Amino acid sequence: MKATETKLQGCFILEPTIFEDSRGYFFESYSENKLESILGYKPTFVQDNQSSSSYGVVRGLHMQEGKFAQAKLVRVIEGTVIDVAIDVRPGSSTFGQHVAVELSAENKKQLFIPRGFLHGFSVISETAVFFYKCDNVYDKSSENGVSPTDENLDIDWNIPTDKMIISDKDQKASSFEDFIKKV
Numbered sequence: 001m002k003a004t005e006t007k008l009q010g011c012f013i014l015e016p017t018i019f020e021d022s023r024g025y026f027f028e029s030y031s032e033n034k035l036e037s038i039l040g041y042k043p044t045f046v047q048d049n050q051s052s053s054s055y056g057v058v059r060g061l062h063m064q065e066g067k068f069a070q071a072k073l074v075r076v077i078e079g080t081v082i083d084v085a086i087d088v089r090p091g092s093s094t095f096g097q098h099v100a101v102e103l104s105a106e107n108k109k110q111l112f113i114p115r116g117f118l119h120g121f122s123v124i125s126e127t128a129v130f131f132y133k134c135d136n137v138y139d140k141s142s143e144n145g146v147s148p149t150d151e152n153l154d155i156d157w158n159i160p161t162d163k164m165i166i167s168d169k170d171q172k173a174s175s176f177e178d179f180i181k182k183v
Helices: 032-040 176-181
Strands: 002-005 012-015 017-021 024-027 047-054 058-064 072-078 080-087 098-106 110-113 117-123 129-135 143-145
Touching: 012 032, 017 129, 032 110, 058 080, 072 080, 072 098, 072 117, 080 129, 098 110, 117 129
Parallel strands: none
Antiparallel strands: 002 012, 012 110, 017 024, 047 129, 058 117, 058 143, 072 110, 072 129, 080 098, 080 117
16 A cells, blocks of 8 residues: 655545456555554554445545544545545644645545544545545534635535535535634
8 A cells, every 4th residue: 555645734645555456457446554653653444434425526625523523534435526625724834725636536545634623525436436534423513624625725626606505514514714713
């Protein structure tokens, strides 16, 4: 497994070693020991989530706060997405910065997103199945978010604005400016 730390400390792109032959392919999608050697600590994943979406869907930007904060290991089982992580850790030298990574069934890349990050993705293929592991359980009262179309974030979701499909909740989420006032 190849691990590349993004410009955001603790946020890694993981690329598996893929073994292919006439029968198809095989790869190790998760190894507790390998992830621990990359991160320097062992996350304990307690929940797996999966979603299916069509072209134009933008999900996010979401996070859990306080004792329910979550680290995530995300990947795509079918299709292609642009996955976005934004550092909102107080005192971080990259606070407010984001990375955008293309994850697909074809490239089999994964993104490890530490606690203290907003997260979202956009579907740029006809459909996509998105899968992720969380190191903490979901708690509705600890949920927070920012509108994915906030102009101050300057995120290229690779979807024309008029083709975006965004939930009412995400459309009504706070601006990044209002969000950081509470951090």
